[in-house]
Amino acid sequence: MDETLHIASLVVLARPELFEAVKANLRLLENLELHQESAAGKLVVVLETRHEEQILQRIEQINNLPGVLNAALIYHEVLDSAGDLQ
Structure with missing residues (x-):
């Protein structure tokens, strides 16, 4: 069975006064990593899924x-079971 891995990068814009709560809620979601952030309420998020629909x-x-x-989706990469880009 050919399994694929979808890696997606998002930019999340949140209300600055609720930024900490948004980050806490995002940390509860599976297969999601928080990366760069700004005080203006912008956050880079990376997802890993098995199916594009899950993204x-x-x-x-998140919205x-x-x-x-x-x-907003910024980047989407698909890897097959051998680790090759599709």
Whole structure:
């Protein structure tokens, strides 16, 4: 069975006054890492999923978190089971 790994990078824009709460809520989500952030409420998030649809579901979930203004897909990479880019 050919398994793929989808790696996606998002920029999340949050209300600065709710930024800490947004980060806490994001840390509760599986297969998600928080990376760079700014005091203006911007945050770089990396996702790892098995299916492309899971990326879309996660973006919708993030956009629905209290304090999130927008989550935008910036980068998407697909690796097959051998580690090759598709």
